[in-house]
Amino acid sequence: MEPEVREKIETTVREILEESDINEVTEYKIRKLASEKLGVNLSEAKYKAFVKEVVTSFLDELRAKQEEEKEEEEEAAADDDDKGKNKQEYDDDGDLIVCRLNDKRKVTIQEFKGRTLVSIREYYKKDGKELPTSKGISMTEEQWSALRKNIPNVEKAIEKMKARTM
Numbered sequence: 001m002e003p004e005v006r007e008k009i010e011t012t013v014r015e016i017l018e019e020s021d022i023n024e025v026t027e028y029k030i031r032k033l034a035s036e037k038l039g040v041n042l043s044e045a046k047y048k049a050f051v052k053e054v055v056t057s058f059l060d061e062l063r064a065k066q067e068e069e070k071e072e073e074e075e076a077a078a079d080d081d082d083k084g085k086n087k088q089e090y091d092d093d094g095d096l097i098v099c100r101l102n103d104k105r106k107v108t109i110q111e112f113k114g115r116t117l118v119s120i121r122e123y124y125k126k127d128g129k130e131l132p133t134s135k136g137i138s139m140t141e142e143q144w145s146a147l148r149k150n151i152p153n154v155e156k157a158i159e160k161m162k163a164r165t166m
Contacts, residue, residue, distance in 0.1 A: 001046055009047065012037050013054045022062065027055050092129050095119075110138075118144040 012034045020030070031051045035042045042051055089097040095110040101120070108119045121136025139147065 001050065005040075006050065008038060009034065009040075009042070009050060010054050013051055014058055017055065017058045022059070027052060030055060092131075105136075112138070116141055 013030060016030050016033050016037075017025075031042045031048065034051065040047070042048065091097055091106075091108060093110070095108040098107040098109060098118075100106045104122050104124070106121065106123065108121070110117050110119055117138040117140060119132075119136060119138040121138070122133045123130040124133055125131070
């Protein structure tokens, strides 16, 4: 196979891979789409093997990139944890403020009747103090764990809703 042909096939296959959902697309579909774009039958043995090689290379690079990003995120989180240990913030009731979502909302960890709760709540200021409103939710550790496990489903639903409105 000529170098010019190899380069065109590789470029086309990589473009298709970058635009595709890697979890849904198959090597056959990629080969078929590339064949249509290039006007070449990529089902022939010499082309088929090369397309497989390009796909494998792309997936290996993708995995390596994802692992690298994950390591960087973990390092950043560890750095944040180290910084946060010295700067943990507590509210007037002694509850740990995990984060401030905005100037009126925050996430706290508190103890109530012997149970640890994760609270996401709105606050108001009175006499220089931040006081909780009834607007919010307090979850037990089990409820928080169930919510955390379902965050990907929530994100998918949000994306679907966004897609419908566009």
